[in-house]
Amino acid sequence: xxxxxxxxxxxxxxxxxxxxxxxxxxxxxxxxxxxxxxxxxxxxxxxxxxxxxxxxxxxxxxxxxxxxxxxxxxxxxxxxxxxxxxxxxxxxxxxxxxxxxxxxxxxxxxxxxxxxxxxxxxxxxxxxxxxxxxxxxxxxxxxxxxxxxxxxxxxxxxxxxxxxxxxxxxxxxxxxxxxxxxxxxxxxxxxxxxxxxxxxxxxxxxxxxxxxxxxxxxxxxxxxxxxxxxxxxxxxxxxxxxxxxxxxxxxxxxxxxxxxxxxxxxxxxxxxxxxxxxxxxxxxxxxxxxxxxxxxxxxxxxxxxxxxxxxxxxxxxxxxxxxxxxxxxxxxxxxxxxxxxxxxxxxxxxxxxxxxxxxxxxxxxxxxxxxxxxxxxxxxxxxxxxxxxxxxxxxxxxxxxxxxxxxxxxxxxxxxxxxxxxxxxxxxxxx
Numbered sequence: 001x002x003x004x005x006x007x008x009x010x011x012x013x014x015x016x017x018x019x020x021x022x023x024x025x026x027x028x029x030x031x032x033x034x035x036x037x038x039x040x041x042x043x044x045x046x047x048x049x050x051x052x053x054x055x056x057x058x059x060x061x062x063x064x065x066x067x068x069x070x071x072x073x074x075x076x077x078x079x080x081x082x083x084x085x086x087x088x089x090x091x092x093x094x095x096x097x098x099x100x101x102x103x104x105x106x107x108x109x110x111x112x113x114x115x116x117x118x119x120x121x122x123x124x125x126x127x128x129x130x131x132x133x134x135x136x137x138x139x140x141x142x143x144x145x146x147x148x149x150x151x152x153x154x155x156x157x158x159x160x161x162x163x164x165x166x167x168x169x170x171x172x173x174x175x176x177x178x179x180x181x182x183x184x185x186x187x188x189x190x191x192x193x194x195x196x197x198x199x200x201x202x203x204x205x206x207x208x209x210x211x212x213x214x215x216x217x218x219x220x221x222x223x224x225x226x227x228x229x230x231x232x233x234x235x236x237x238x239x240x241x242x243x244x245x246x247x248x249x250x251x252x253x254x255x256x257x258x259x260x261x262x263x264x265x266x267x268x269x270x271x272x273x274x275x276x277x278x279x280x281x282x283x284x285x286x287x288x289x290x291x292x293x294x295x296x297x298x299x300x301x302x303x304x305x306x307x308x309x310x311x312x313x314x315x316x317x318x319x320x321x322x323x324x325x326x327x328x329x330x331x332x333x334x335x336x337x338x339x340x341x342x343x344x345x346x347x348x349x350x351x352x353x354x355x356x357x358x359x360x361x362x363x364x365x366x367x368x369x370x371x372x373x374x375x376x377x378x379x380x381x382x383x384x385x386x387x388x389x390x391x392x393x394x395x396x397x398x399x400x401x402x403x404x405x406x407x408x409x410x411x412x413x414x415x416x417x418x419x420x421x422x423x424x425x426x427x428x429x430x431x
């Protein structure tokens with residue numbers, strides 16, 4: 001079989017050259033379109049289910065949330081196993097699928113199952129899917145350098161302006177905010193006053209909810225003019241909350257201010273983000289979507305950050321904490337330099353030792369052609385250009401050269417034998 005392929009190639013050398021040229025051009029386009037990343041994505045094909053039930057202990061979370069979710073999600077098709085973790089106020093479920101399963105098909109199956117499980121969970125508990133990213137999806141971390149702005153204002157700027165701007169970038173799955181204070185109205189009840197007025201915590205919660213609502217009326221037409229009737233009842237200040245009546249005692253309304261202290265404060269935090277020991281910072285984490293080109297997404301995010309920064313208050317700017325783009329550039333530059341150096345050294349050694357330009361050229365030309373074709377296979381199998389795959393290509397150059405040298409020596413040996421036979425035949429004819 002091998003002899004027939006060699007014989008056919010020798011008889012149709014122009015077809016072979018045309019095929020090789022076509023593969024080389026195809027490979028050149030594959031090099032440009034191949035995703036670039038610094039590290040390979042070796043994470044499992046997983047879907048994360050996150051459930052929040054604040055104020056509850058880990059054991060209660062395990063019994064009421066994690067256990068029901070794990071037992072019901074185990075029946076999904078093409079699943080390997082399900083892992084669950086419970087902590088204070090939160091539950092994490094990791095659903096691991098087979099490696100050949102499409103991640104969005106897996107997310108759809110999990111979402112369908114959650115729609116039937118939710119009714120068996122405690123009231124107010126709503127499981128949510130995590131972002132469609134991988135374990136190495138954190139491609140960029142940034143913080144806000146905002147002197148003179150308090151942490152609450154910085155967090156509001158991050159959550160209500162920056163986050164929405166950067167989430168529109170193609171390839172970004174999520175912008176996870178961290179640091180600062182999330183502003184909220186906080187009502188601190190006095191238990192002695194609740195006991196005095198014979199009120200419960202539920203009574204206060206019901207009163208606040210009932211007075212923080214907006215209801216619609218109907219359309220009223222008068223003199224060919226339509227008027228929309230509605231009520232605006234959303235709470236907008238501390239004073240409005242303080243004036244909410246909870247009950248009536250002896251003809252006098254008992255207000256929230258009579259039994260509690262109302263203030264604007266930040267949500268309770270379990271930790272802080274400190275940068276370089278210089279104090280707290282507010283920022284975000286850019287999570288890349290599954291299967292995207294990390295280098296392209298990082299560049300697009302940086303361009304969008306320049307656009308978003310135009311709307312910042314004076315003196316506020318981005319401070320990039322972690323940038324995988326720099327690691328990608330250093331990795332690609334190092335591997336590219338290594339490949340070029342190897343090609344030059346190998347070419348010189350082949351020319352010096354063979355000292356036959358046609359043989360040396362046939363060996364050297366295999367290096368760029370083989371590398372270009374390897375990128376076609378990388379794209380076909382969904383492998384990115386990273387430190388592992390490019391290092392493998394660099395190590396394979398030695399094998400490529402060895403193969404060329406062996407084939408050249410074998411061809412030279414057979415040609416020399418045939419040439420010796422031809423000389424003997426010529427001598428015999430002369431005699």
